[in-house]
Amino acid sequence: MRPTDTSNFPPTEITKRRVRRVKANGRERARMHGLNHALDNLREYIPITTQHQKLSKIETLRLARNYIDALQRMLQTNEQPSPLEYAHTLANGLSQTTTNMLANLLQVQPRQLLPQSHFDMFSHHSLPLHPSHAPSSFSSTSPTSSCSPPQYYYSPNQPSAAPVQNSCDLTQYQQMFQQNQQSHHHFGYSP
């Protein structure tokens, strides 16, 4: 954008404008830092962690969306997906690089996650994604466990999938689902 022509303004007005602009720049910087901080927080809640470089902003948002999608499907079907199903849901709309990383972590063939080979992994339960379509018990309750499905730690030098230390093991994962089932039963949710 071209800067506004201030040549006709008196020096005091130019100074005032500059001061305002410098202050606004500082606020904008702080605002963007806040946004980045929120994205960092979000990165801690999605199931993929990278060693050398964090997921980009856009990929973080996409993966978070897919992760929510995967969790919703699990809760609604009360079934734990296979690694391929899980990977397929998480990979939806991700870049090729992130998809490859995901495939590597979940130990599935990257080709199986390509858009061309897309098929509905949960075809026996065609589920809506919009929250307004979720069971009513979802709107006022949260999962009873702070545990989350296995998270995977990506290291380019060690491509095999390795759950991060502070994540839950599969047993806890299953317990979480049992608790979810109980809570749904408690709140009248029957799949």
Next chain:
DNA sequence: TAGGCCATCTGGTCCT
């Protein structure tokens, strides 16, 4: 080296 990603600056718009 091209393309992706990022931080920063900037002016416009809306709101308080």
Next chain:
DNA sequence: AGGACCAGATGGCCTA
């Protein structure tokens, strides 16, 4: 008036 938010522009860094 001033702050928050937004989107466009720009330049730097990094990676495939």
